Amino acid sequence: xxxxxxxxxxxxxxxxxxxxxxxxxxxxxxxxxxxxxxxxxxxxxxxxxxxxxxxxxxxxxxxxxxxxxxxxxxxxxxxxxxxxxxxxxxxxxxxxxxxxxxxxxxxxxxx
Numbered sequence: 092x093x094x095x096x097x098x099x100x101x102x103x104x105x106x107x108x109x110x111x112x113x114x115x116x117x118x119x120x121x122x123x124x125x126x127x128x129x130x131x132x133x134x135x136x137x138x139x140x141x142x143x144x145x146x147x148x149x150x151x152x153x154x155x156x157x158x159x160x161x162x163x164x165x166x167x168x169x170x171x172x173x174x175x176x177x178x179x180x181x182x183x184x185x186x187x188x189x190x191x192x193x194x195x196x197x198x199x200x201x202x
Contacts, residue, residue, distance in 0.1 A: 095120040095127030101152075103128075104135040113144040128153065143181075 095118060120127040128150040134157065136142065141161050147153065148168040158177035164184040167173065
């Protein structure tokens with residue numbers, strides 16, 4: 092079972108993992124029939140992280156993303172409640188598959 096398969100998880104605070112460079116599909120779920128992170132509201136990561144690639148999929152309740160200065164690739168799939176994003180100054184790849192509020196898209200593009 093992956094973290095994404097925990098049905099009641101609302102807040103995810105990841106600490107002391109500064110050397111993690113990639114969080115992908117295996118973090119959410121490997122089973123395409125499972126709606127991953129369906130209760131998740133907030134993800135917290137340390138600003139000092141070296142995270143370069145992040146995939147977030149099927150997080151219908153996720154409302155905010157923290158600042159990730161080293162993030163180069165961000166994939167957001169079916170995260171319709173995302174309302175707050177921080178700055179991603181190193182972002183070079185953005186893949187969005189969902190209707191997003193215009194101000195969220197503008198903020199992603201301007202970061």
